[in-house]
Amino acid sequence: MDLLERYEGVAGKEVVEHLRQLSMPLQGKRVVHVNSTREGGGVAELLAKIVPMMNALGIDTSWEVIRGSQSFFECTKGFHNSLQGNRVIISQKAIDEYERINRENANELKKTLEEADFVFIHDPQPAALIKHFPNRKGKWIWRCHIDCSRPYRPVWKYLKEIVSGFDASIFSTAQFVQSLPHPQYIIAPSIDPLSEKNMELPSEEIESVKKRFGIRDDIPMILQVSRYDRFKDPVGVIEAYRLARRIVPLQLVLAGGGATDDPEGDTVLKEVRQAANDDPDIHILVLPPDAHRTINALQRAADIVLQKSIKEGFGLTVTEAMWKSKPVIGGDTGGIRLQVIDHYTGFRVRTPEGAALRIRYLLHAEEKRREMGERAKRFVRENFLLTRHLREYLSLMIAIFHELKDRVDLSLMNCSN
Numbered sequence: 043m044d045l046l047e048r049y050e051g052v053a054g055k056e057v058v059e060h061l062r063q064l065s066m067p068l069q070g071k072r073v074v075h076v077n078s079t080r081e082g083g084g085v086a087e088l089l090a091k092i093v094p095m096m097n098a099l100g101i102d103t104s105w106e107v108i109r110g111s112q113s114f115f116e117c118t119k120g121f122h123n124s125l126q127g128n129r130v131i132i133s134q135k136a137i138d139e140y141e142r143i144n145r146e147n148a149n150e151l152k153k154t155l156e157e158a159d160f161v162f163i164h165d166p167q168p169a170a171l172i173k174h175f176p177n178r179k180g181k182w183i184w185r186c187h188i189d190c191s192r193p194y195r196p197v198w199k200y201l202k203e204i205v206s207g208f209d210a211s212i213f214s215t216a217q218f219v220q221s222l223p224h225p226q227y228i229i230a231p232s233i234d235p236l237s238e239k240n241m242e243l244p245s246e247e248i249e250s251v252k253k254r255f256g257i258r259d260d261i262p263m264i265l266q267v268s269r270y271d272r273f274k275d276p277v278g279v280i281e282a283y284r285l286a287r288r289i290v291p292l293q294l295v296l297a298g299g300g301a302t303d304d305p306e307g308d309t310v311l312k313e314v315r316q317a318a319n320d321d322p323d324i325h326i327l328v329l330p331p332d333a334h335r336t337i338n339a340l341q342r343a344a345d346i347v348l349q350k351s352i353k354e355g356f357g358l359t360v361t362e363a364m365w366k367s368k369p370v371i372g373g374d375t376g377g378i379r380l381q382v383i384d385h386y387t388g389f390r391v392r393t394p395e396g397a398a399l400r401i402r403y404l405l406h407a408e409e410k411r412r413e414m415g416e417r418a419k420r421f422v423r424e425n426f427l428l429t430r431h432l433r434e435y436l437s438l439m440i441a442i443f444h445e446l447k448d449r450v451d452l453s454l455m456n457c458s459n
Contacts, residue, residue: 045098052235053429061429064436065099067443071159072180073103076151078118078167080107081331082299083269084231084358085164085187088431091234095432106154108147108168113139115305121166124197125190126273126353132197141170148174160439163208172207181209181442187231187355189376191217210442214356214377227438230380231356232431233365233422238334240365243342251339255325261291262405265344267337267359268298268351270310275350275373277317278394280324282350285398290405293323297340299331341366346404346411350397354378361426364388364418369411371400381426387418 050058073096077085089105096103110118117136124130148155148171155161155171159180163169165187172182184205190198190213198220205211210225219226233240257263264283268274276296283294296314299307311328318324329336341347347363349372356377360370364387372378374390382388389400404411 069100073160074158075162076168077164110143114143118167124194144170184208184211189353229434234428248339262345265295266348273353281394282397286401295325297327365422367415367419369414
């Protein structure tokens with residue numbers, strides 16, 4: 043059974059056949075994706091699945107990762123935080139380092155990128171590569187995975203000058219779109235239902251993971267899976283847990299790791315450990331990037347999953363939990379709003395107090411919790427599987443190849459009750 047046939051059982055035979063038909067005009071085209079890390083974070087996870095699928099459809103696709111210095115990644119983390127609304131001052135020295143690293147990577151990737159028919163540049167880190175390819179053959183697309191609905195304007199002004207040179211851009215929701223002189227597309231991320239992180243697991247494996255981390259069987263478990271990043275608000279999750287625990291007994295698992303392009307992770311992890319204050323029912327796990335089955339087991343073991351982000355481009359962990367029939371309590375922000383339909387697939391909250399209220403409600407309303415989980419899984423099946431994501435990428439490439447000028451919204455969201 044080839045790679046595409048494996049998805050027929052999940053997404054449907056007609057969906058896979060549609061992908062084959064859409065890919066016909068793109069046979070033999072050369073596609074390159076570029077980002078700044080091969081592991082850690084949602085972008086790397088998506089590319090690890092999208093690239094093989096494109097190749098299976100007969101589209102010659104590769105994935106390149108730029109290299110950078112510590113100061114380069116500190117600069118691009120500043121870009122990330124600025125796009126999400128923080129007032130971050132980026133020095134000229136940092137800008138010079140950012141442009142130097144992109145120039146060096148452009149020299150290393152010159153032939154690969156110059157000859158590609160389509161180049162997808164993911165997020166700000168490699169965006170300045172385009173400045174070094176005046177004679178590029180193909181179409182260049184900037185894919186922004188960040189919530190840039192209200193960016194810090196001085197930083198966005200600098201980045202806008204760079205990304206304006208692309209042939210198109212992609213955002214995860216309409217709220218993130220910025221004024222740019224080229225077509226803009228709205229494509230939500232997705233999960234791979236057949237990956238180790240989302241496949242069915244035997245109950246023995248789930249129990250083994252719980253035992254390994256000392257997770258109790260006698261009280262409910264709430265879980266947040268995310269990088270240790272202030273925008274994910276892990277300290278706020280601890281506060282919500284403590285408020286909810288005054289009424290109901292429970293335990294909290296915070297499971298995450300770092301990414302090679304995020305220099306702030308260790309600092310945030312220290313803040314989380316300090317906030318936990320050695321509480322034996324708060325389990326702070328630092329997992330390697332390939333701990334996919336472990337994360338899968340934790341999500342299946344949880345009674346409730348949280349993603350209490352303050353800002354969020356999308357939040358793949360929300361989709362992953364919903365796929366496992368878990369109601370999610372998510373921050374009322376960014377791409378979480380696409381997934382958590384309030385009072386239907388979960389609850390959206392703004393404060394630790396609001397999260398604690400919903401935790402207590404769901405732990406007491408077992409039937410409601412089960413119904414929400416069932417609706418959550420159905421919602422993911424209809425909207426957030428890899429096959430939908432790939433279909434929209436193919437549609438975008440065909441549109442750009444034929445130079446359609448209007449902005450196209452490729453998202454087809456099934457939000458009805």
